[in-house]
Amino acid sequence: xxxxTAVDLPSGTPARVxxxxxxxxxxxxxxxxxxxxxxxxxxxxVDACAxxxxxxxxxxxxxxxxxxxxxxxxMVQDAGLRVSSLCRGGFMTSPEAATRRExxxxxxxxxxxxxxxxxxxxxxxPGGLPHGDRDLRAARGRVAxxxxxxxxHALETGVRLAIEPMHPIFAADRGVVSTxxxxxxIAEPLPQAAVGVVVDTFHVWWxxxxxxxxxxxxxxxxxxxxxxxxxxxxxxxxxxxGMMGDGHIDFHHLTSCVSATGYRGDVEVEIFNADVWAADGxxxxxxxxxRYVELVEPHL
Amino acid sequence: xxxxTAVDLPSGTPARVxxxxxxxxxxxxxxxxxxxxxxxxxxxxVDACAxxxxxxxxxxxxxxxxxxxxxxxxMVQDAGLRVSSLCRGGFMTSPEAATRRExxxxxxxxxxxxxxxxxxxxxxxPGGLPHGDRDLRAARGRVAxxxxxxxxHALETGVRLAIEPMHPIFAADRGVVSTxxxxxxIAEPLPQAAVGVVVDTFHVWWxxxxxxxxxxxxxxxxxxxxxxxxxxxxxxxxxxxGMMGDGHIDFHHLTSCVSATGYRGDVEVEIFNADVWAADGxxxxxxxxxRYVELVEPHL
Numbered sequence: 210x211x212x213x214t215a216v217d218l219p220s221g222t223p224a225r226v227x228x229x230x231x232x233x234x235x236x237x238x239x240x241x242x243x244x245x246x247x248x249x250x251x252x253x254x255v256d257a258c259a260x261x262x263x264x265x266x267x268x269x270x271x272x273x274x275x276x277x278x279x280x281x282x283x284m285v286q287d288a289g290l291r292v293s294s295l296c297r298g299g300f301m302t303s304p305e306a307a308t309r310r311e312x313x314x315x316x317x318x319x320x321x322x323x324x325x326x327x328x329x330x331x332x333x334x335p336g337g338l339p340h341g342d343r344d345l346r347a348a349r350g351r352v353a354x355x356x357x358x359x360x361x362h363a364l365e366t367g368v369r370l371a372i373e374p375m376h377p378i379f380a381a382d383r384g385v386v387s388t389x390x391x392x393x394x395i396a397e398p399l400p401q402a403a404v405g406v407v408v409d410t411f412h413v414w415w416x417x418x419x420x421x422x423x424x425x426x427x428x429x430x431x432x433x434x435x436x437x438x439x440x441x442x443x444x445x446x447x448x449x450x451g452m453m454g455d456g457h458i459d460f461h462h463l464t465s466c467v468s469a470t471g472y473r474g475d476v477e478v479e480i481f482n483a484d485v486w487a488a489d490g491x492x493x494x495x496x497x498x499x500r501y502v503e504l505v506e507p508h509l
Numbered sequence: 510x511x512x513x514t515a516v517d518l519p520s521g522t523p524a525r526v527x528x529x530x531x532x533x534x535x536x537x538x539x540x541x542x543x544x545x546x547x548x549x550x551x552x553x554x555v556d557a558c559a560x561x562x563x564x565x566x567x568x569x570x571x572x573x574x575x576x577x578x579x580x581x582x583x584m585v586q587d588a589g590l591r592v593s594s595l596c597r598g599g600f601m602t603s604p605e606a607a608t609r610r611e612x613x614x615x616x617x618x619x620x621x622x623x624x625x626x627x628x629x630x631x632x633x634x635p636g637g638l639p640h641g642d643r644d645l646r647a648a649r650g651r652v653a654x655x656x657x658x659x660x661x662h663a664l665e666t667g668v669r670l671a672i673e674p675m676h677p678i679f680a681a682d683r684g685v686v687s688t689x690x691x692x693x694x695i696a697e698p699l700p701q702a703a704v705g706v707v708v709d710t711f712h713v714w715w716x717x718x719x720x721x722x723x724x725x726x727x728x729x730x731x732x733x734x735x736x737x738x739x740x741x742x743x744x745x746x747x748x749x750x751g752m753m754g755d756g757h758i759d760f761h762h763l764t765s766c767v768s769a770t771g772y773r774g775d776v777e778v779e780i781f782n783a784d785v786w787a788a789d790g791x792x793x794x795x796x797x798x799x800r801y802v803e804l805v806e807p808h809l
Binding site: 235308338343344345346349377378380381382387388391407414415416417421438440441442444445446456457458462 | 631636643644645646649674677678681682687688690691714715716719720740742744746756757758759762
């Protein structure tokens with residue numbers, strides 16, 4: 210029992226529950242998204258999952274590229290890990306034909322990489338407004354078109370495009386799709402096997418009728434990601450996510466909604482936060498495992 | 510013509526259009542919200558409106574209280590200004606009966622103050638999640654109840670409650686009503702003379718279907734406020750608003766939508782921004798007048 214000495218990060222409060230040991234059945238669906246331990250290489254993150262008893266990892270393309278795809282595939286297989294998702298494809302808002310073609314080709318390669326890694330989905334970050342462009346509606350339309358164009362390759366690879374609606378704080382510079390409602394409107398006309406959505410608590414917790422939207426998503430939920438909305442918001446909007454339990458999100462409630470859809474996939478913890486990144490990675494994994502078994506897992 | 514020497518704040522670029530002179534017909538609906546020149550007293554802000562040729566001012570309760578209501582009324586009347594709105598009432602999310610009663614009484618007083626000042630509306634900031642409370646849906650319901658309870662006094666005073674939907678960046682700590690859609694759902698069952706909504710470009714520019722929501726609002730548009738979404742987002746979320754033209758919002762488009770509803774009221778410029786607050790107030794008023802006649806007024 211490490212509970213008597215462990216401290217939760219980054220809040221620094223004493224742990225309320227013991228760190229679950231490797232093999233604990235409650236960890237059976239917990240996945241470490243690499244961005245939570247941003248300073249680690251893929252090898253370090255894979256090793257940490259294995260040593261802490263996490264059965265899955267959400268990997269990013271850049272650290273995969275650093276070691277090469279074949280090596281990355283071998284690393285996760287050797288460690289006995291599932292890859293819960295590949296981050297990330299998308300960035301589909303450019304109006305320029307050449308750029309759109311480049312992005313399309315790159316997204317096809319991302320689907321191939323996800324297939325090689327055994328990931329069930331590719332997280333699709335829609336992209337922000339092009340420089341100087343203020344037509345948000347048109348940019349959203351271009352995302353829908355670009356997703357549709359990728360459907361044949363998604364079906365060929367067996368990897369789902371997981372559209373990530375992003376908090377409106379990112380509507381200008383990162384993700385023009387702002388709600389589950391919008392993401393589902395893009396996904397629903399397309400084959401369910403090819404296109405789903407990400408439910409990320411940070412992005413959607415505030416959405417009016419989020420419960421109904423998650424229920425509507427049903428089998429379209431391709432990925433469930435958890436992290437926290439904290440106040441005061443950290444100064445860098447890109448690094449403003451918190452550790453579950455340190456903020457305002459009702460994880461019981463949202464997890465119950467996701468669970469009610471029949472979602473049985475992994476649950477990724479993905480935290481972009483300077484304090485989390487500065488901390489010892491193993492202590493971060495300990496903390497997120499505790500918070501997960503306290504706040505999320507009982508409601509799956 | 511000051512165009513050759515004037516600099517736009519806070520971007521620091523040379524002015525693209527001359528500063529409109531007092532009496533210019535294009536200023537006929539421009540209102541200075543006091544928060545844009547936060548360091549100024551009410552007297553200073555009133556004087557600046559008069560000297561720069563702005564016919565209206567959006568006043569805040571605190572600076573009014575500093576001089577006393579009667580004095581404030583006399584000041585704006587002597588200067589020949591309209592009061593376009595009183596900021597602010599609201600903060601209605603507490604579940605505790607005593608606090609709710611206090612807030613109700615305070616909001617009644619705010620309506621009285623608005624009536625004395627001749628303001629057509631009281632801006633209603635819904636309030637954030639109570640400390641430790643994660644039930645956003647219930648908090649939103651309490652806002653609806655509290656607005657409804659104020660309807661009789663709004664009708665008595667002839668002052669409209671203007672519900673301000675706030676950007677989801679503030680859903681946790683300031684405003685649980687996140688969209689025009691939600692604000693209208695609260696307003697529509699209540700008398701139109703008593704309850705309207707604020708269309709603030711910063712808060713709603715990203716909203717899916719914002720055009721349809723503004724059209725739906727129709728005569729419920731009680732106030733139109735303009736300020737900008739800029740990136741990178743300034744470090745303090747509360748001071749993250751920008752000068753029109755420095756960011757991503759299509760003011761032509763949103764202004765046309767508001768104008769199409771038949772809205773003929775004043776247009777308030779309300780900018781919470783540390784750089785704007787640090788600048789010379791008169792230079793700020795010059796800049797906002799230029800940006801307004803360039804980006805907003807032609808579409809009214």
